[in-house]
Amino acid sequence: MTAGRRVLHIRFLGAAAVAGYPALLRLLHGITPVVQALPPDAALADVRGALRYFGRDAARLAALIRVRTLALHGTDCVIGVAANPLLARLAADGLGGPGVAEVPDDPAAVAAFLAGLPTDALHGVGPATARALSSYGLDTVGRVAAAPPATLQRILGAATARRVHALARGVDPTPVTPSAPPRSASAEHRFGHDELDPGTRRRALLTLADELGYRLRGEGQVARSLTLTVRYADRSATTRGRTLPEPTAHTPALAGLAYALHDALGLQRARVRAVALRAEDLVDAAHAARQLSLDPADERRRRAEAAADRARRLFGRKAAGPAANLDAA
Structure with a gap:
């Protein structure tokens, strides 16, 4: 995990979010220029450069975004806050409805958050990889993280094993790449x-x-x-x-x-x-x-x-x- 990095995964809710998606992205650009569109109704935002400007931590900045989307566009959202896109997405997915969920930037907290999740909850682990791991009893993220790297290599091959083991430990170096929504x-x-x-x-x-x-x-x-x-x-x-x-x-x-x-x-x-x-x-x-x-x-x-x-x-x-x-x- 990159020190000091704070990433938000925002998913806008309701039919109006799809129709008003470009305007909602412009709202996010008012918070940080580092916004990656995830059509049709989601986005990633790297807010580490905005924390000092707004005088808030990432969770409180996420709450501000939620208030603004409701007040200006009548659209609620679910926001995951974490040190990288993987953890932020998982935090958002774990919410049953609108709100803000944060994964603390602490190795023990990250391990506890990931431990009980099924392996296919990890973005980038497809059904075939999940089935291969489950056939060896590695059916949760915690078990994959605890497995010896050599065992994972025998099951998945060297390159896939390294990637999956890193994801299971909450490591995701993927950058938030600023992008505009596709034309529609x-x-x-x-x-x-x-x-x-x-x-x-x-x-x-x-x-x-x-x-x-x-x-x-x-x-x-x-x-x-x-x-x-x-x-x-x-x-x-x-x-x-x-x-x-x-x-x-x-x-x-x-x-x-x-x-x-x-x-x-x-x-x-x-x-x-x-x-x-x-x-x-x-x-x-x-x-x-x-x-x-x-x-x-x-x-x-x-x-x-x-x-x-x-x-x-x-x-x-x-x-x-x-x-x-x-x-x-």
């Missing part, structure tokens, strides 16, 4: 009443995918991932995201992923008030690789889409588009 574009449809019909919700998703696709194609951009947010009558919300098979602005591809995200939620009798799509990690279409298709039907669809875009630019947004669009009803 979003669209939302609000129903006039509690919408129970999944067919109508799918039509709304097609309409939003068509809107996003038209906008991205007009700007020469493609999206690498898509996020769906469903808002319910009780003001709660569910957000799910997934990476696209390839960067695209093709409406059928965006709509297909939107349908998959929606269907995976299993919303049988949910009272839905709004659905929103967010195309994320946008890049210039000219720089994005596209897999060549041998399907003539796909090429015809893309030509028809380009023709519909030209008609829209000439005669307005409703001049052409999928027949199942809500706008076409």
Whole structure:
């Protein structure tokens, strides 16, 4: 652990956090310039340079951030405070709800905090590595930390064993790298009443995918991932995201992923008030690789889409588009 280093792992809560993510990052930049975006709703912040300026320790500075997010954006958050990103993330994950949790910068306190955690709680230890360790009885972080390095090397190999043993002792030299959030574009449809019909919700998703696709194609951009947010009558919300098979602005591809995200939620009798799509990690279409298709039907669809875009630019947004669009009803 780096002496004097204090890192915050902030996860903003609620559907509004995804929509207002850029503004929330700007709030963090008002505290420290060393902010690393973790879309769609989290960030890392190295605050060691801000402690003296604000006259607070890291935990109290985290509490100040929470107050500001609530007061200025109506968004609560969970914040983990520790000496490195690994421990800060684990501290945040350990909270059952909004608040601030700190892991003291003391080897004994770090060991006690980590001891009972399952090995797959360590960020960077995947299911396969966790299964390999568990097969030898090393099913907690404390047991991995106490295991002889030679034993870990026999199980995992030298390089992986060194990395996992360091993580199990709370050692994470990963820097907080300042970064801006990936470029994104979003669209939302609000129903006039509690919408129970999944067919109508799918039509709304097609309409939003068509809107996003038209906008991205007009700007020469493609999206690498898509996020769906469903808002319910009780003001709660569910957000799910997934990476696209390839960067695209093709409406059928965006709509297909939107349908998959929606269907995976299993919303049988949910009272839905709004659905929103967010195309994320946008890049210039000219720089994005596209897999060549041998399907003539796909090429015809893309030509028809380009023709519909030209008609829209000439005669307005409703001049052409999928027949199942809500706008076409």
